[in-house]
Amino acid sequence: MEEYRLSNGVTIPKIGFGTWQIPDGEEVYNSVTHALKVGYRHVDTAQIYRNEVGVGRAIADSDLAREDIFLTTKIWNDKHDYDLAKASIEESLEKLGVDYVDLLLIHWPNPKALRENDAWKAGNAGAWKAMEEAYRAGKVRAIGVSNFMIHHLEALLETADIKPHVNQVLLAPGCTQENLVAFCRQYDILLEAYSSLGTGSIFDNPVAQELATKYGKSVAQLALRWSLQKGFLPLPKSVTPENIEANLQIFDFELSADDVDKLDKLYSVKIKNSGSPVSMYN
Numbered sequence: 001m002e003e004y005r006l007s008n009g010v011t012i013p014k015i016g017f018g019t020w021q022i023p024d025g026e027e028v029y030n031s032v033t034h035a036l037k038v039g040y041r042h043v044d045t046a047q048i049y050r051n052e053v054g055v056g057r058a059i060a061d062s063d064l065a066r067e068d069i070f071l072t073t074k075i076w077n078d079k080h081d082y083d084l085a086k087a088s089i090e091e092s093l094e095k096l097g098v099d100y101v102d103l104l105l106i107h108w109p110n111p112k113a114l115r116e117n118d119a120w121k122a123g124n125a126g127a128w129k130a131m132e133e134a135y136r137a138g139k140v141r142a143i144g145v146s147n148f149m150i151h152h153l154e155a156l157l158e159t160a161d162i163k164p165h166v167n168q169v170l171l172a173p174g175c176t177q178e179n180l181v182a183f184c185r186q187y188d189i190l191l192e193a194y195s196s197l198g199t200g201s202i203f204d205n206p207v208a209q210e211l212a213t214k215y216g217k218s219v220a221q222l223a224l225r226w227s228l229q230k231g232f233l234p235l236p237k238s239v240t241p242e243n244i245e246a247n248l249q250i251f252d253f254e255l256s257a258d259d260v261d262k263l264d265k266l267y268s269v270k271i272k273n274s275g276s277p278v279s280m281y282n
Helices: 026-038 052-061 082-096 116-136 150-159 178-186 198-204 206-215 219-229 241-246 257-264 277-281
Strands: 003-005 011-013 042-044 070-075 103-106 143-146 166-170 190-194
Touching: 026 042, 026 052, 026 241, 052 070, 052 082, 070 082, 082 116, 103 116, 103 166, 116 143, 116 150, 143 150, 143 190, 150 178, 166 178, 178 190, 198 206, 198 219, 206 219, 206 257, 219 241, 219 257
Parallel strands: 042 070, 070 103, 103 143, 143 166, 166 190
Antiparallel strands: 003 011
16 A cells, blocks of 8 residues: 655555444444455544444454554544543544554534634644644654644644644545645645545536546546545545445556646536535634
8 A cells, every 4th residue: 555654754545444424333344344355554533423433343353453554533623622632532542442543633623612702723722732642642643633724724833832744624626725735735734635526526527527438447536546646645435345445446547647637627526515615614
């Protein structure tokens, strides 16, 4: 499995298996088990997904050593406080059944309850302090954020001792977020791409369909390859064994620079019904 190297030297597989909306229990257990069996070495979950127990069970029951699996989880909106975040880290470790996670993220920058008077800034700073402590204690190998726009990152960097290693955001063909990408690269923050298939609307796009035919690949594989060539880390999710396997088959071809540019400009790809993805983060 090809890897990126984070700014702290930790390596991370270039594609991850996402588990958003996969219910806890047998469904997430079977999906993660199959993903690990066919070659995934990076699993992404979160407290709010409410499937950490099943994810952890699948990892424990696999034939792989713990150090061969890169595991990510995320702190939810009701834990934006030093003490609450600290307790939630221990809770996640217990649910996952592990001594450490490889990557821990703040899931959202500005929960609704903290938007008045910019209370989210103090909330993020408190949670980040707890994460820095967990990092120094070896309970977390890397720390980062999710859904952070530039102004959220700027505020966090004012108080952080350790800069984020990762920012997980919506990135897909037609949703390149160029200013945010440039800012993260300035600070050597790796960008992970969720909804890397544009929430599915790319499948009806004629340009994407034409390019998929050209490369002898599916539209999904085309979009995931685009993500890799942009230097992002895609996190596809599926519960279908065939799709889980197919999403991994993106390392045996390369898009031309012109075709990457065509995918950049897929304005017809609807990322969210409300329009611009940036509206999600306000």
